[in-house]
Amino acid sequence: MDKKEKQLLHRELETYEDMGVLLYLNGRSTTPKRIEKAYRIAEDGNYMRDYIQDESGKLQAVSFDFVKN
Template sequence: MEREVQMRHMFEELTGYESRDVKLKMDGYPASPMQIVQAHMLREETVYMRDYILDERGNVKELCFHRVTNK
């Protein structure tokens, strides 16, 4: 149940970014809020790092998720 709530909150957060024309990417490719949430749900053991790209005024213009791997 807790995981479902977290994923719902993540979806709402990402949808909010998308509505403000913030580009969403996952591992370098454009992704929708649903694609990002599904990847987090299906790959529970995988860790993603967020990378916030700002414009010249300091507003978020792009949000990227990068898969973190142990080498």
């Protein structure tokens, strides 16, 4: 992950956090910092995102799950 990608991810995660959107990493509640670290050290795979909405379609949570290549 290069510097620009890291900055974009950081801003995105902070925006979610400011909106009150819950963040999950591999099924566990987490922080933007832990997701950023996971992205930096990921080897032999990548993270898939799952956007979770409530009944009205409002974004409620984002789940990041590791997927092996």
